[in-house]
Structure formats: C-alpha cells, structure tokens
Amino acid sequence: MKTFSLAFGIRQRAHACGTIAIDKEHCERNMNDYGWDKSLNIKTMGRNDMNEDYNHFAYEPTAYSVLLRLAERGYITKDNTLIDYGCGKGRVSFFLSHRTGCRAVGVEYDGDLIDIAVRNLRDFRGERGRISFAHSDAEHFTLPLSADRFYFFNPFSLKILYPVLERIYASYCEDPRQMYLFFYYPSEEYISHIMREDRLMFVDEVETADLFPGEDVRERIMVFEVAM
Numbered sequence: 413m414k415t416f417s418l419a420f421g422i423r424q425r426a427h428a429c430g431t432i433a434i435d436k437e438h439c440e441r442n443m444n445d446y447g448w449d450k451s452l453n454i455k456t457m458g459r460n461d462m463n464e465d466y467n468h469f470a471y472e473p474t475a476y477s478v479l480l481r482l483a484e485r486g487y488i489t490k491d492n493t494l495i496d497y498g499c500g501k502g503r504v505s506f507f508l509s510h511r512t513g514c515r516a517v518g519v520e521y522d523g524d525l526i527d528i529a530v531r532n533l534r535d536f537r538g539e540r541g542r543i544s545f546a547h548s549d550a551e552h553f554t555l556p557l558s559a560d561r562f563y564f565f566n567p568f569s570l571k572i573l574y575p576v577l578e579r580i581y582a583s584y585c586e587d588p589r590q591m592y593l594f595f596y597y598p599s600e601e602y603i604s605h606i607m608r609e610d611r612l613m614f615v616d617e618v619e620t621a622d623l624f625p626g627e628d629v630r631e632r633i634m635v636f637e638v639a640m
Contacts, residue, residue, distance in 0.1 A: 448476040449503075452510060453537040455528070456503035471500035471525055474565050474596055476507060477623045482633055483511040485618055487592050490514060493558040497550050497576065498567020502529035505545070510538045514561065518545045519553050551575035555583045562593045570605055581611055584638045591638040596620075597630050606636065613639035 449456055456473050488494060490513030496504040499518025509516040520526045526547040533540055546553060551572050562580060564573075584591055593612065595602060606612060614636055621631035 443476070445473070445476050448507065451537070452506055453535050454502065454506055454532040456501040456506070456532065471498070471522070472565070473500060473503045475623065476503075478596065478620045478633070479504060479507045480511070481620060481623070482594065482596075482618060483508060485616070487594070487616075487635065488512045488514050488561050492561045493517065493556060494561040494563060495519060495553075495555065495559050496563045498565065499529060499545065500525045502532050502543075502545060504563055504565075505529075505543050506532065506536055506538065508563075509543050513542070515542045515558065516544075517556065517559070518543075519548055519550055520545065521547070521549050523547060551579070553579070555579055557583070557587055559583060560589050560591050562591070563596070564594065564598075564602075565596045566599055566602065570601060573602070573605070577609070577611075580638065581640065584640060588640075593636045593638070595634045595636070597632070598634055599630070603634070606634070611638060611640050612636040 443451070445457060458473075482488070488508055492512075493515040494505070494508055494517070496502075496516060496518045499505055499520045500522075502518050505516035505518040508514060518526075518529055520529065526545055529545045533543060533545065536543070549572075550568060553576075559580075568576075580591065580593070592615070595606065598606070607614070614634070616635040618633035618635065619631075620633060621628055624631060
C-alpha cells in the first residue's frame, strides 16, 4: 500500500509539473511586449527618432513575438555570440540571450539609447554576464572572434551596411566558422543588395506576418549564411 501511494504521488507531481510547463509556454506565447519587459525587468518600449538621419534610422524595437519565433527555429544556441546592430535599448540582446543562452553584444551609435541599454542591463532579471553593449558606429565596430550570429532590423542605410558586411567577411576569413545573418522586416533596398551578394547564401525565411493584423509582405526574417 505504501509503494502504491508513493508511485501515485510521483505521478501526481509529474503531472503537475507538466501542467505548469504547458501553462508557462502558453503564457509566454500570449504575453505582450509590455508583459515581457516587465518579466525581464527592462524598459524597451517606444519608438525613438530623436537622432535619426539619412544613414541612421529610428529605433523601433522588434516585437517579442517575432524574437520568440526566431529563438524557436534553433539557429541560435548557448554556444553562439549574437551581434545586434542598432540595438537601441537592448531588447533583442536581452531576450535572445535569456531565451537561448547565447552571448549577445548590442552595438548602438546613439549615446542616449546606449545609456538606456546599460541601465536595463543593471536591472535585467537574467544572466547579465553574457550581455554587453558597445557605443560605436556599426561600420567601425571590431567584431569579437566569437561573433557568429548577426541581427539587423533596418538599423542603417546601405552606405553603412556595406562596410559592416565587409567586417563580417574579414572576421570569417580570419577564423572560418558558421555565420548566420538575420534580416528582419527587410526593405526592398536591403533585399536587392543582399540577394546579389555572392558571399551570402540564402538559407531560410521565417514567416512572421501571421503575428500581426493585415498582410504585410515585409513581415519576415530572412536568414543568410556566409559562404566563402
């Protein structure tokens, strides 16, 4: 009788844990951007175009639902180092590091935004040691040798994208490794250039249009791999 009770109790606890896991997953999938910010104890909401110019575009954070979908595709793991160009207040770095365990470096030229990102890092409810921020122009940022994942949400013009890509290629030549580039909500200008770039190979397209109302053809993440 005692054996039966013990086994029954174990099954009850296992069932309860499974239910909790399912409820947590459901909750996360239905959490809005404000909820995620609150959960991570950071403040990344709101568009900021105070320092926008012809080459540097306004800060607008990627929706958490989009980042969750990217994280679930398996391109980013704890063994990777992600560079988030035009990181703004740091949402991409915080969430993808939290979700996948990767190291993340946010690169931002706007001093006001990088100050907010650094404050967020102090308050972040997660492993802060795997996240850092660099106040730098993207085209002059020196890549760490571990960098192998790169995120772009239309942060700057092609004039800046060209030298950024050249730095990525140079880093690959110095130490060949698998490198993935993620272009979210790409403009026609970006697509036109990237598709003609013979050092990049198209790998995948992560659909995100179903996450938002309407039918926006730009709602996607295009994934490319350095192929040299």
